[in-house]
Structures are given as structure tokens and as C-alpha cells.
Amino acid sequence: MPLPTIEQIRPVDCLALRRDVLWPDLTAQQCAVEGDEQARHFGIHADGQLVSCLSLFEIAAASFQIRKFATASGFQQQGLGTALLTHAIAQVRAQGGQRIVLNARTSACAFYARHGFSRFGEVSQRDGVSFVSMGLDLR
Template structure:
């Protein structure tokens, strides 16, 4: 199968966020603070013109991390029938490369307990203690240091 990754609208993320991350909850639960900021971007992965996965990147600093230029990964989701075939790795690598081109130092996320092993395989490390997000479950703050493409330029 061929896959295409491209920038998508906030609204398009709901098509995947809702069934994967917010199943049984109102569609409004898929709206994240900062979704429409000009520093936020959303990616979608398509196969045969069908959107099957999404992830969003927010300019957001986590106080547990010292680096000045940080982005938060949020709302990463692949439709169930397309999971475990490498699409999460493809879309996350694509987003990380976009951040590297902008010389972002660190990417971090609030990883669900059942996604911890995926992020570890992608070289993310846990920082701090686990915590619970009401009505969603146990999470870990995980982060990864990105290597600058151009060390003379820093951040967006």
C-alpha cells in the first residue's frame, strides 16, 4: 500500500481523534486548546485517499524540560484497522523532521499507558511520575531531544 502524509485542517483531525481517542464521548471532546493557533500544525496519513491517521504539534513548553524551543505532540491516532503496520512511526518521523527543520530542540507528549512502548521504540523517555487524566486514564510525560539541522538557527 502507498501512503501519503500531508498537512490537514483541525476539523479533519476529528475524523480520527474521535473513534480512536474519544470513542463514546461527544465530538467536542476532540477539540484541543491551541488547535487553531498559527504555531500549531496537524498531519494526516492517507491510503487510497482515505485518512487513516493523524497527529498534531503544538508550540508548548513543559516546565519539566529545560530546553527553550519545545513542541508538544497531541492527538496522535491511527484507525484500529491500520495499527501495528508502521503508520504511527511514519507520521511521527515526518512531524519530527519538520520540527528539526525549524531547529526545535525538544518534542514531548502526554503518552497514554498503552502507548508507552511505542514512544520508547521511537526514543522517547519518561520524565516525572505517571498521572491520571480524568475519563481517559493513566499517562506519562515522555520527551525526545531533536538534533538540529542547522545549529545557527533556533526555533520558529
């Protein structure tokens, strides 16, 4: 499979995919989160449709958070998520970032661990989904 083209996209472009993958019981507009307008959003398209996206928030000097990472079910296990995550890490490094954190669904912990993220904190529940905090030190 050729390397996907990753583009910076608008926050509104992410909403339908977030809904479809992360919160199917909400409307697309309900999938907007505080800070979306200040964050950077990256996506991969296939046949003109957004199939994978993530949002990168600067939360403190040299510290970033990945939020709302979603890949359409028919496009999972094809390397798209890895490409987006690798791109986000490179973006943070290019800005002199030293740390990336995220709240991973427990079902995705192994994916993040393969990319160098480590768990910290306890598992928590939100809307019936289990999450754990993970981080990547870039220093």
C-alpha cells in the same frame, strides 16, 4: 508496503478520527482542543479516508508537543504511526526545534521509546486512562 503520503491537514479534519480512536464517548466537536487552530496537523489517507493523524503544537521557543496522535484500529501495526512520528520529528528539526514532549498513554510507551523518547514524571490518570510524560531531546 509503500511509504505513505503525509499531508498537512486542517484541525477539523482530525476530529472524527480523534473521537473514534481516543474518545469514543464524546462527539467529534468535543475532541477539539485548545490551541488546535495554531497547531500543525498531519495526516495519512487511505481510500480517501483519514486513517492516521497527529497534531504538533509549539509550546515554547524550540520546544514542541505532540498531541492527539491517532491511527484507526484497522490500520495499526502497519507503520503509519511510525511514518507520522518520524515526519513530525523531521518538521521540528527543520524548524530548529530542540525538544519534543508528549503525554503518552501507558499502553503506547514502548512505541515512543523505540523512537528515542524517554519517560519523565509519574503516571497520572485522566478519565480512567493512564498517561506518562515523555520527551525527545534533539540537541
